[in-house]
Amino acid sequence: MTRVSFDVNGETHQLELDTRTTLLDALREHLHxxxxxxxxxxxxxxxxxxxxxxxxxxxxxxxxxxxxxxxxTTIEGLGTPDGLHPLQAAFVEHDGYQxxxxxxxxxxxxxxxxxxxxxxxxxxxxxxxxxxxxxxxAELRERMSGNICRCGAYSNIAEAISEVAGRSA
Amino acid sequence: xxxxxPATFNPIDQLKVxxxxxxxxxxxxxxxxxxxxxYERHDVVADQAYGxxxxxxxxxxxxxxxxxxxxxxxxGVLAIVTAxxxxxxxxxxxxxxxxxxxxxxxxxxxxxxxxxAGTFEQARAAAQLxxxxxxxxxxxxxLAAERDHVSVPDPKIGGPAxxxxxxxxxxxxxxxxxxxxxxxxxxxxxxxxxxxxxxAAWDGDRLTVWTSNQMIAWGAEDMAKTLGIPKENVRLVxxxxxxxFGGKLFLRADVLLAALGARAAGRPVKVALQRPLxxxxxxHRPATIQRxxxxxxxxxxxxxxxxxxxxxxxxxxxxxxAVSQTRLLYAGANRxxxxxxxxxxxxxxxxxxxxxxxxxxxxxxxxxxxLADKLDIDPVALRIANDTQVDPEHPQRRFSQRQLVRCxxxxxxxxxxxxxxxxxxxxxxxxxxVGMGVAAAFRNNLVTKSAARVRLDQQGRVTVETDMTxxxxxxxxxxxxxxxxxxxxxxxxVVVRLGDSDFPVSCGSGGQWGGNNxxxxxxxxxTKLREAITQKLGFNSEEAVFADGAVRSGNRSxxxxxxxGAGDLVAEDAIEYGxxxxxxxxxxxxxxxxxxxxxxxxxxxxxxRMLAVCAAGRILNPKTARSQVIGAMTMGVxxxxxxDLAVDKRHGLFVNHDLAGYEVPVHADIPHxxxxxxxxxxxxxxxxxxxxxxxxxxxxxxxxxANAVHxxxxxxxxxxxxxxxxxxAGMPV
Numbered sequence: 037m038t039r040v041s042f043d044v045n046g047e048t049h050q051l052e053l054d055t056r057t058t059l060l061d062a063l064r065e066h067l068h069x070x071x072x073x074x075x076x077x078x079x080x081x082x083x084x085x086x087x088x089x090x091x092x093x094x095x096x097x098x099x100x101x102x103x104x105x106x107x108x109t110t111i112e113g114l115g116t117p118d119g120l121h122p123l124q125a126a127f128v129e130h131d132g133y134q135x136x137x138x139x140x141x142x143x144x145x146x147x148x149x150x151x152x153x154x155x156x157x158x159x160x161x162x163x164x165x166x167x168x169x170x171x172x173x174a175e176l177r178e179r180m181s182g183n184i185c186r187c188g189a190y191s192n193i194a195e196a197i198s199e200v201a202g203r204s205a
Numbered sequence: 206x207x208x209x210x211p212a213t214f215n216p217i218d219q220l221k222v223x224x225x226x227x228x229x230x231x232x233x234x235x236x237x238x239x240x241x242x243x244y245e246r247h248d249v250v251a252d253q254a255y256g257x258x259x260x261x262x263x264x265x266x267x268x269x270x271x272x273x274x275x276x277x278x279x280x281g282v283l284a285i286v287t288a289x290x291x292x293x294x295x296x297x298x299x300x301x302x303x304x305x306x307x308x309x310x311x312x313x314x315x316x317x318x319x320x321x322a323g324t325f326e327q328a329r330a331a332a333q334l335x336x337x338x339x340x341x342x343x344x345x346x347x348l349a350a351e352r353d354h355v356s357v358p359d360p361k362i363g364g365p366a367x368x369x370x371x372x373x374x375x376x377x378x379x380x381x382x383x384x385x386x387x388x389x390x391x392x393x394x395x396x397x398x399x400x401x402x403x404x405a406a407w408d409g410d411r412l413t414v415w416t417s418n419q420m421i422a423w424g425a426e427d428m429a430k431t432l433g434i435p436k437e438n439v440r441l442v443x444x445x446x447x448x449x450f451g452g453k454l455f456l457r458a459d460v461l462l463a464a465l466g467a468r469a470a471g472r473p474v475k476v477a478l479q480r481p482l483x484x485x486x487x488x489h490r491p492a493t494i495q496r497x498x499x500x501x502x503x504x505x506x507x508x509x510x511x512x513x514x515x516x517x518x519x520x521x522x523x524x525x526x527a528v529s530q531t532r533l534l535y536a537g538a539n540r541x542x543x544x545x546x547x548x549x550x551x552x553x554x555x556x557x558x559x560x561x562x563x564x565x566x567x568x569x570x571x572x573x574x575x576l577a578d579k580l581d582i583d584p585v586a587l588r589i590a591n592d593t594q595v596d597p598e599h600p601q602r603r604f605s606q607r608q609l610v611r612c613x614x615x616x617x618x619x620x621x622x623x624x625x626x627x628x629x630x631x632x633x634x635x636x637x638x639v640g641m642g643v644a645a646a647f648r649n650n651l652v653t654k655s656a657a658r659v660r661l662d663q664q665g666r667v668t669v670e671t672d673m674t675x676x677x678x679x680x681x682x683x684x685x686x687x688x689x690x691x692x693x694x695x696x697x698x699v700v701v702r703l704g705d706s707d708f709p710v711s712c713g714s715g716g717q718w719g720g721n722n723x724x725x726x727x728x729x730x731x732t733k734l735r736e737a738i739t740q741k742l743g744f745n746s747e748e749a750v751f752a753d754g755a756v757r758s759g760n761r762s763x764x765x766x767x768x769x770g771a772g773d774l775v776a777e778d779a780i781e782y783g784x785x786x787x788x789x790x791x792x793x794x795x796x797x798x799x800x801x802x803x804x805x806x807x808x809x810x811x812x813x814r815m816l817a818v819c820a821a822g823r824i825l826n827p828k829t830a831r832s833q834v835i836g837a838m839t840m841g842v843x844x845x846x847x848x849d850l851a852v853d854k855r856h857g858l859f860v861n862h863d864l865a866g867y868e869v870p871v872h873a874d875i876p877h878x879x880x881x882x883x884x885x886x887x888x889x890x891x892x893x894x895x896x897x898x899x900x901x902x903x904x905x906x907x908x909x910x911a912n913a914v915h916x917x918x919x920x921x922x923x924x925x926x927x928x929x930x931x932x933x934a935g936m937p938v
Contacts, residue, residue, distance in 0.1 A: 054324060054326045054327075056326040056329075056330070057326060061325055061326075064245060065324075065325065068247045069238075070238065070241070070242075070245035070247070071237065071238015071239065072238065073238075073242070073398070073399070073447070074244070074400070074477070075398045075399065075400070075447075075480070075864070076400075076480040076863065076864045077479065077480060078480060078481070078863060078864070078865070080480070080863060080864035080865045081398060081480075081864050083398055110238070111236075111237060111238035112237065112238055112239075114237075115236075115237055116237055116239075117233035117234055117237050117239060118233075120233060120236065120237065124233070124236040124237060125236075127232070127236045128228050128229065128232035128233060128236055129228060131228065131229065131828050131829060131831075131832045133232075133235055133236070133677075134448075134677030134678070134679075134832055134833070134836055135397070135398065135399065135445075135446060135447045135448040135449075135676055135677030136231075136234075136235030136236075136240055136445065136447065136677065137242065137397075137398040137399040137447025137448060138398045139235050139236055139238075140236075140237075140238040143236060173876075173877075174873075176872070177872040177873045177875075178872070178873050180872040181871040181872045181873045182871075183871075183872070184398065184864065184869060184871055185398070186395075186396050186397050186398050186448050186450070186840075186869060187398075187448055187677045187832075187836045188835060188836030188837065188838070188839025188840055188870065188875070189832060189835075189836060190839060190870070190871075190872050190874075190875040191835050191839075191875060191876075191877050191878040192832060192835070193872070194872070194877070195877075
């Protein structure tokens with residue numbers, strides 16, 4: 037057992053954890069923040085995406101004790117049912133989900149992805165590494181491809197993200 | 206309520222709430238991570254321990270010995286359940302292979318033990334210490350090799366193994382134009398995002414499980430049967446389901462092992478199937494080999510159509526009914542189908558989204574494209590030429606509605622089909638070879654009993670309770686819309702509670718029967734509640750109007766909040782069907798149009814445009830219904846281009862048993878999708894005049910992709926998935 041402390045959604049948590057505990061299980065099983073989903077536990081599906089110090093990560097692929105002092109944002113930190121984040125509202129409006137299980141990961145991923153674009157971070161499909169990154173259809177889809185939606189809501193998710201990003205899908 | 210005659214005008218036809226593209230009422234919960242799924246119910250019972258499942262490491266054979274000593278001694282371990290110490294177990298009526306294997310092993314990754322410990326990490330670590338000696342048996346894992354050693358099955362659903370009308374052999378032999386081609390579809394996995402997961406808690410001899418299941422009553426019944434306890438002692442709760450696609454129709458190992466683990470550990474236990482176990486442990490869509498023969502006149506009229514299909518399964522398993530649609534989709538006087546079943550020792554094959562038609566349309570709709578090529582007739586025109594408004598096997602049976610021709614015509618116009626070059630391999634866009642493909646969509650509409658309970662309270666709210674499930678289909682929303690329409694209430698005055706075996710038994714979610722039947726059950730219950738309200742108020746029920754939160758009759762108007770009086774008014778009823786499904790053929794139709802680009806050098810395939818036009822009765826909510834169809838189109842792209850459970854024919858397992866190895870479509874694979882519904886109401890189907898739509902969307906789409914690839918490259922691939930290695934040798938230079 038090891039002590040670790042980190043901030044989740046602006047609140048500091050002190051935990052004493054089995055060192056084998058993933059950040060995902062620390063959130064879900066210890067802090068009961070179950071909005072972050074376990075789809076595969078192997079970094080293959082993206083359902084567990086959270087934002088750590090501004091970057092999106094698969095929380096199943098990292099141990100909780102590696103996050104001493106980190107600032108973590110989960111889906112619960114973005115908005116509430118009565119006070120939705122603009123992306124959450126856009127997902128509802130565009131029906132950017134069906135079963136809802138990949139949804140928190142999609143939304144966390146999209147929030148961080150838009151920040152990456154703003155920061156000029158290129159992707160696999162960026163043509164010109166010297167020009168500012170434009171969020172084209174190809175860029176959006178490439179950058180979101182780590183988040184699987186088996187219900188197949190991709191077309192609607194792209195529209196929801198595009199609306200918030202101020203462009204058309 | 207008995208539904209015996211075609212529906213006439215009823216309160217649903219007001220369309221004040223029904224038919225509107227309402228956003229999902231549970232949307233704010235799902236998008237904020239506050240909708241509770243099975244494994245995360247910290248709120249329902251204290252002191253939950255963790256179960257970790259051990260799967261069999263052989264495809265066929267038996268366990269010689271299990272050594273649990275090291276695992277038992279590991280930190281935190283509370284109990285280990287195997288077939289040796291589980292006590293006598295029965296088998297659910299809907300399970301072929303036993304959910305807990307041992308000593309006999311029926312298939313790879315069949316569960317053989319669950320290790321229960323205080324934490325997940327402890328359970329996982331201890332599970333690695335379970336030592337099992339196996340004796341490998343000789344298993345049969347190769348469908349193609351078994352093709353000549355098959356049985357004639359007696360399918361429980363989907364029709365008889367053999368059908369014949371007229372004289373197929375003679376008509377086919379005499380036809381001036383003939384097509385005789387074979388196609389294969391691989392094993393496919395549901396790969397829903399939420400793993401099968403359950404929490405189980407015993408209270409004396411009563412068991413409650415919080416689980417992820419599409420069919421609550423089936424699950425409760427099969428759980429009782431497997432454990433050998435009365436059905437009344439089992440409660441199953443499943444309000445949110447992270448995807449199912451048929452994979453969660455049945456009792457599976459997670460829920461049984463949670464129950465057994467909880468009994469052994471003496472405290473509640475939760476179990477999620479580990480993702481790498483799911484593909485071999487649970488069910489899958491079985492692979493098929495299909496042979497299609499079509500004989501036609503030179504003008505395109507089909508005179509003979511034959512479809513044969515081979516699939517395999519474990520003992521007691523069913524065949525894939527890939528021939529189903531061929532009995533109904535196209536005209537032709539001489540017809541035959543044949544379904545054969547091989548005994549295989551791969552994991553259990555069972556329903557996956559549109560079982561039967563999904564596989565069958567993958568083959569049939571390429572065959573029609575090939576026939577169009579032979580005839581030199583446009584494939585849209587060929588389909589239209591062979592339309593039928595009656596069941597071709599029983600011409601006195603009409604389709605209740607059949608707008609396939611309109612779907613094809615309207616789709617062709619919207620998609621710009623007239624720009625397609627009928628000669629394949631001709632169109633270039635930079636490095637891309639571009640092609641267009643079309644396919645029909647077809648899936649039957651099934652009607653089945655469904656019950657609900659509705660309660661009017663003193664706040665003027667109506668609460669609907671039914672064991673119906675919402676697997677992403679939009680059940681919460683369309684049920685709320687139905688109750689709101691029936692009772693004259695705004696949507697926010699309706700509360701919907703689903704997925705609990707304490708509620709009246711619904712149709713459940715499967716076979717695209719959920720939407721129409723579950724709302725018809727709510728319609729029946731609301732009709733009864735309306736009668737109870739008018740009776741209580743002394744209103745003439747024929748004249749009473751429910752609108753704007755009140756009930757009116759003549760010049761009297763009473764708010765519903767008052768109508769409830771001192772207590773709640775409760776009504777319960779079910780929709781039950783007469784023989785309209787026998788006198789009419791009820792089906793849903795559509796047309797898929799796809800444009801692909803194929804890289805001229807690498808043969809990489811990209812889907813560039815997709816359009817589906819569907820006719821499926823009244824669309825209760827165009828927003829959620831559209832999502833069902835585009836989601837199915839996405840899964841169809843997976844079936845066309847990537848999904849393939851690779852069989853290890855020596856050891857008898859699906860090798861690519863995780864989400865990295867079993868490839869499904871991701872964002873980058875799917876362009877913007879267009880989808881429209883034709884205006885249709887089907888008064889034959891139910892008082893809702895709606896039909897199923899969730900599975901229609903996957904039927905045919907893979908073939909439309911395949912036909913587009915052929916149009917782009919002139920290479921015809923008949924073995925799914927269409928991967929670039931199958932194109933390279935034949936690519937235009």
